[in-house]
Amino acid sequence: MKYKSSILMTEFVTHDVKRFIIGKPENFIHEPGQGVELVINKQRWKDEEGRPFTPTSLPHDQVLEFTIKCYPGHHGVTEKLHGLQPGDELFISEPFGTIRYKGPGVFIAAGAGITPFLGICRHLVSRGNTGNHQLLFANKTKNDIICEKELRHFFGADSFFILSKENTPGYYHGRITSELLRETVSDFSHYFYVCGPEGFVTDMHVALQSLGAEVESLVFEE
Numbered sequence: 001m002k003y004k005s006s007i008l009m010t011e012f013v014t015h016d017v018k019r020f021i022i023g024k025p026e027n028f029i030h031e032p033g034q035g036v037e038l039v040i041n042k043q044r045w046k047d048e049e050g051r052p053f054t055p056t057s058l059p060h061d062q063v064l065e066f067t068i069k070c071y072p073g074h075h076g077v078t079e080k081l082h083g084l085q086p087g088d089e090l091f092i093s094e095p096f097g098t099i100r101y102k103g104p105g106v107f108i109a110a111g112a113g114i115t116p117f118l119g120i121c122r123h124l125v126s127r128g129n130t131g132n133h134q135l136l137f138a139n140k141t142k143n144d145i146i147c148e149k150e151l152r153h154f155f156g157a158d159s160f161f162i163l164s165k166e167n168t169p170g171y172y173h174g175r176i177t178s179e180l181l182r183e184t185v186s187d188f189s190h191y192f193y194v195c196g197p198e199g200f201v202t203d204m205h206v207a208l209q210s211l212g213a214e215v216e217s218l219v220f221e222e
């Protein structure tokens, strides 16, 4: 691992997602959308392979932010991360990944798959680029939505929140299907930024291509 840093603060973003603010290591540079591997610098954990997470802070921020969902049932890295305190140390790899902003388009995310798009959208806002983007964001319930207010502020009427386990006014109920994409997406010649569990990414690719999206316009973690 290339870098070492320590946690400055943590706070809950949703009931099972925490924001981690850590010191930015000297010479660390990332592009919004890229991931890094994190390793916890504690006995039992420091010899484990790194797990991938995505900085949600801006490249020029003085600190790094990660937005991490906990899976307590796995008794793995995310559960341990959620128990860390200020002062605890992390090793951080060089950034990697294929998700980058290429131009106006539609962001399609499920659950913690929103993290690369949080970084990208915050960066667009910081540069005054707020127009011509849409968001479709799938979650189980309203309480699972990460940074809903911020995303609604950024995408306005072009944000669509889809809940699979809750039927709530103001939210779509069900899953992201071809029908929903046809109803909500205004232009299939734009870029499509897709992130979420593997099956979700595959389903979105099939649906988008059936609606006329070009393979080259699909941006995802390869």
Ligand SMILES: Cc1cc2nc3c(=O)[nH]c(=O)nc-3n(C[C@H](O)[C@H](O)[C@H](O)COP(=O)(O)OP(=O)(O)OC[C@H]3O[C@@H](n4cnc5c(N)ncnc54)[C@H](O)[C@@H]3O)c2cc1C
Binding pocket: 035, 051, 052, 053, 054, 055, 066, 067, 068, 069, 070, 071, 073, 074, 075, 076, 077, 078, 079, 097, 112, 115, 116, 221
């Ligand atoms: C490029 C990239 C960027 C990512 N960025 C983020 C991010 O910013 N924020 C975020 O929250 N997540 C992100 N993720 C996902 C994140 O890496 C995983 O959720 C995390 O590594 C899983 O850790 P864990 O606690 O499940 O523990 P692990 O230590 O990986 O697993 C512990 C145990 O759980 C089991 N297990 C793992 N997955 C499952 C499963 N689905 N069902 C049942 N058992 C399972 C394993 O077999 C293992 O025995 C990213 C993933 C990628 C590929």
